[in-house]
Each structure stands twice: as structure tokens, then as C-alpha cells.
Amino acid sequence: MMGIATRWVYVESAGDEESGESFAWQDGKVLSAAQNAEREQLHRELEDIVERAEFDERAEWGRAVRSGDRLLVEVEATPMTGAARRLTATVVVSVARPDTEWASETAGEIAAILRDAEISIASDRLAQAFDEGWSRKTPFDWLRLTRVLAAAGAALTIAWWWMRSAGRVRKRRRAKVPTSGEQE
């Protein structure tokens, strides 16, 4: 779809095995268990998105984290081959358009990718997560505003104090220099 790129689809296995059993898909390819470098890259990217998140929200549809043009979404998944544990599907998409009309189609594509790996997700939930995650406005950063105002206030106070003391010195100097009339 125009302006949308699915970067990662990741589901850790239902059993207790290590990452060999977890499903990882990157840019159109399923990663094998041996592709450790790519899997490490996945974890690094997830960490980077969370660290730079403009917002990070959990709701009944799952979790959405937005960082620039990247949107990370986590929704519930279930294995088709009957394991008891609930799974989480983590999806990262790059979005280069402001609207959310892409949400349903992209969710359908991701549901199909997971279906091939015998994992089932509710694509309408994923679409809702995309929609909510992408359309939600970044909350106003009061802390940053406070810091900027405090820094500006401090800078103005220093400038005022410096100008005042410079003015005093100038006055004192002027007072010390004898005028031509006095010399005579």
C-alpha cells in the first residue's frame, strides 16, 4: 500500500522454548532461528521506538507506541495449534501519510502473514490499534515547556544582572573621569 511499509511482525512462541520457536518477519521475509543478528536488530528497534516514543498507550485493543513515522502496535494473538498461553503479536510499520485509511488493509495483510505461521489475530482489533495509534495526537509536553521557560528566565536574569553591573561600572568610571571644566 502507498506510503505504508510493514517492517516487523514478531510473536514469541507459546511454548517455553527460546527464540528458535518464536516467529519473526522482517521486510517480507520470515527470519530463521539462526538469524540472531536480525533478531537482535528487532529488539534494538523495539527499544529505540519505546525510548523515543511520542506517546505510548495501552487500551482494550492492545498497545500503540508512536515514534516519528514509526508505529509499534501490540495486540493479542492465539496459536492455531492449541497452546494454552496467550500470545502477543508485535508489529512495527512505517507510515508516510497522515490519514488512517490504510489501517484495515495493512491489518489484513499482517493477519495473512501470521496465518501462514499458524497464528491467529483479530485483524479488526489490529486495524483499530493502527487507527488509534496513528491518529492520536501527541500529548502536550508540560515538562519540556516548564524547562524551556525556566531556562529562558534564568538567561534573562543573568543578562539583566550583567547589564546592571556593567551600567554601574560605567557610571562609576564616568564619575571618576574629571571633566575639562574641572581641569581648568
Next chain:
Amino acid sequence: MAPLVPWVAVTAGGAAVSWYLVRRLRRRKYRIAVLGARYSGKTTLINSWRGEWVEDEFDPGRTQAPQRYAKTKLTAEGLRLTFTNLTDVAGAINAWPAWEDRVKESRYVLYLVDARALAGSLRLFKGRDWHRLEDDAGLMGGWLGANHVELCLMVVTHTDEDARLRKLGEEQYQELVMTQLDPLILKLGGPRKVRVVIGSLKRLQDAQGVTAQIMREIIGWEKSK
């Protein structure tokens, strides 16, 4: 000259009090890394700190994408601590680079050890068995040595699911666990840099007990400096 003396004394006194207060406040705000293999209890412990206790049947499963909390305040047995930028990381081996990042920016490291791995009941589960603990300890020992971590706390969890506890009783069980942990402690930097906390995270009150032990260790360490 004489009128200056009280002014100097007041200024010096004020500066000393401010310095003491700032140090005291700073002393109780730390960065901590909570690490451990899958199902070792990282999310459960962090949730208990944040008042978001989740019973087993509603367990949302594994942590895949990390979760960051700007400020987490702990109070137990009259002690108070604040952890800043606390991150709940994944326990997969592919998340080791993310673990290293956490260690780099932390003053304290909690390494959660599943008692079932010590008991040998996880030997069929690759990535959660004794070998995983050895691998983790080897890597973390290197990171701890290279960074500014003050103390590493090994937190043995899931003791409620270790049959040896019922068989041996509390005291003997702890002795046995400590003996088992010895090689890992050495890998992590030796007993001078590593402390051990043993408990269960089965119920909220158990988790609070573990938290109180962790806090006692951290505050004790800070006071000893």
C-alpha cells in the same frame, strides 16, 4: 570586619544544609536494571512496584517490546526509594544488547533467577535452564565490570514452585541455593559486588517481601558508603 562574621556563618551554614539536602534527595533516586530470562518474574515484580498487580490467570504473557516508566516510587517497611527510567525488558537472548544498554545507565542491577532452573526442573526448556543462567552471568559480569554499577542483586524467584524448599526447610534451602549460586556470583564479580535475595512472587504480599529485601540491600549499601 566584625559585622561580616555572622553573614559568612549564615551563608556557609545555608550552603551546607542545601548541599546535605540535595545529596540526601539525590541519594534516594536511582536507575535500576531489572534483568532475567523469560518467565523469571521481571514484569510481575515491576507491576507489584507500580501497584498494578496481575493475578496469574490474567497474565498477559511475555514482554516483547519494552515498557518504560519515568518514575517508580517504592515504600516498604518505612523505607523509600525512587527508580527513574525503569524499563521492563524482554527476557529473550536476542534482547541481550538491550540488557547491556540498561546496565550501562544503571546504578543497580537486579538479576532474576528462576529457582526452578536451579532445581533442574527447567532443563528441557532451552533458554531458561542452568546453561542460560551461566551465559547471562558471564555476559553481565563483563558489563558490570565495565560500567558504573554499584551493586548487583540476584533475586531468586519462584521458590514456591521449588519442591526442595518444602523438603529441606527455609534455612537449609537457602544454604543450598547459595551454594548453587556461588559460580554465578563469581562470574558476576564476586561476593563484594553481588547480594542475594530469595523469595516468591506468587502473591502480592510475597512480592512485597522480596521488594523489602531488595530495598534493605540497596539502602544498606548506600549507608555503608
